[in-house]
Amino acid sequence: MNKILFKQIDNIGLVLFRAVFGLLIATEAFGAILTGWLRRTLVEPPFTFNFIGFNFLQYLQGDLMYYYFVIMGIFGVFVMLGYKYRFSMIAYAIMWTAVYLMQKSSYNNHYYLMMLLCWIMAFLPANRWFSLDVKINPELKNPAMPRWVLLVLILQVWIVYTYASVAKLYPDWLDASMAALLMEGRKHYWLIGDLLQQNWVHWTIAYTGILFDLLIVPLLLWKRTRLLGFVISVFFHLFNSIVFQIGIFPYMSIAFALFFFSPEILQKRFLPKKKLYGGNEVIVPKYKNVLIGIFSIYFIFQLALPLRHWFFKDDVLWTEEGHRLSWRMMLRAKSGSLTVYVADKEDGVKAIYNYSQLLGRKQQGSVATKPDIMWQLAQKIKTIEAEKGRDVAVYMDARVRVNRGKFHPFTNPDVDLAAEEWHHFKHSEWILPSPKDYNEKSVEK
Template sequence: MLNRLLFQRIDNSSLIAFRIFFGILVSLECFGAIATGWVNRNLIAPKYKFPFIDFDFLQPLPGYGMYFYFGIMGLMGLFIAVGFKYRASIITFTVMWTATYLMQKTAYNNHYYLLILISFIMCFFPAERSRSLDVKQNPKLESNSMFAYVKWIVVFQLLIVYVYASVAKMYGDWLDFSTIEVLMRSKKSYWLVGDLLQEKWIHKIIGSVGILFDLLIVPALLWKPTRKIAFFLSLFFHLFNSIIFQIGIFPYLSIAFSVFFFEPETIRRIFFKSKIPFTNSPIILPKHRNLILLGLTTYFIIQLVLPIRHYAFKDDVLWNEEGHRMSWRMMLRSRQGKGKFKVVDKNTEEVFIINPKDYVSRGQERKIFAYPDFAWQFAQYLKKEFAEENREVSVYLTNSKISINRKPYEPFIDSKTDLAAEKWYQTKHHDWILPSNHNKPKK
């Protein structure tokens, strides 16, 4: 049964269509990042970029180099769409996009991480075997079929994303719709719908649909009787998200994934009318079957474990953020923080009160006070800055408090901890993050 599920050959029209959509969308994402100023705000203007911890060696190109960098990625997207030097193009894009993702996290987005995963997966897919310039240059490459595991890899990856996103929403502030209320406050100025989005009954609809849609959309698309309805609901849901939340290409990428759920004949009839249809053939196991199974098993075990790793840390991930990233916890909360950075010269005991605005952008400043890893990295940054003046310093974040979902501020980081002297642990709780009040035992 496993051999039939994974290694039966099926029509590849869905993969070819997705390659074209994917290439166009990532190209728009890259050129759009230049046009909207995203590249300048996050990779050029800031003095310090707040890369992922342990990836400080990845630094943006100097001057206007990142404009050329994103231009090359945009060009790779076009090459992917037309199937020109496909393998080299998709690998180049994957490496460059992954490096960009790791260079800065101020503008962190789960969708950027999903783009890494899909790009990585596409590196192994035979997506250039039809309707491509590669086939025109070498007709021997052409094929109208693919192994069924190509489809099921995409489907299972999407199932993981959506189900984990649904489960993550099943917590108090989402279930009482207060999170939705907070999210909608910033949309009040929207033309025509701004006031409507402030209504309680709208919050209930958005909150309930958010959970149910994420939980059921993949099964509904897989089941033929509900497929068309699910597709149109998906279309409405993602277009709503695109208009209201303005989250880049993700809604359209999600719509593009739909090609893997419809019958190949339907996709071929809509997009490739002249494409030769594929007729079923006997199952012929690939030469490296066991290696493929090992790779798939390893990949999906990682994908299943990463989103739940936060349970290995003390306290609530909504509070301490440990294990939050790469776990499909999307639009779950808002965080505001405040405090003061105090730098103490260890030799002279001279005290400096640091205003982060003198060092970082406004967006980075908000992150520094609200997220523990940002606070730690800023302390390390200050340590290096003062070291250039031959000063050995301690760095403290005093009066540190945060508010989650606009609730009352609570003490967050221990003001007695020298953050400059602390180490960062990827798999261990940091005791200088104070426990949240709702997890403290009642007296």
């Protein structure tokens, strides 16, 4: 075990990844401002749907978020340069975690992965070469790192890809109808729009997605297939970047290849002046047991969280319970309609409530299909009415369709959601059972 985890190896892959990762997270922060994502998500809406239990993060919302993201971007640049690395990486990790937890309307798996990688990178010796920290303090310079650093990063990536592949093994993906649905919104693309509507393209996308996610890490691990795996990875992720426009995620995924190529190849291509480590020392730290314990617990959670939806009643595609933090990427398209009723408890008379005035455009799309966001909206409405001196019950009548199937009733309209408790690991009974034909395709055009 000591030889597997604590043998010293060359650190060129790590220091190169730190530089690329710093550039990407800086781009994420500044890009959020320039593209209007920050304005639409965290500035314009009067409040956000945060992860339940993190209501205190509401205080960060508003115009000051522009300064917040500028500071975060500067920390990203510092990470890239390896300047005050540990402080900069921890600061970015804290700030990005807050951004991630304060809103769910723009949920994206790469935001979650970025949060995990920020915290992992914060505690890795990624500034021991090719950094300003080493220029300032040459005593930090070290060409080596313990092997566990490499294993942790590869295992994290492997978990992401494997769960993403397994999640695609369901009917709407296997019959390529989900791929067709994803491509339908890309008809307007210049040059490739018509090509993306071809049936053979849909089948290719569907099964390439399954096989790529399942096999890319083994391909990169085996020396004989490493170059092939890298070429496939570059093509696959550039295709995703162009077609799906999912931010930095494809480029971060390409950068993971740095952990698989030999130090000699990386030195030749990127850092010809770097001294390669050639020793075979095994240095066991005093904190060995603490280190093993922390990462054991961490990876148990990483393996368990994506499985939790199997312990909920009903299908996750219908209920959404257990969907987040599970690497379920681009698996379904949901739309819905929601009517909210409010009843004063003194007279019990129900009246339709215009909830759209409380929400931004992005939030209005989320609240009609996500039960936890419906529940949070009910709590918000109850609080607003209580400030007016009214004690009210809040009822929600939602209808949902999955992957362009038929619309079906989704919530029990007779349950006061404002009086319900939210259970993170328990099914909410006010979500109606999924109809047997809920994913049966509609005849609507």
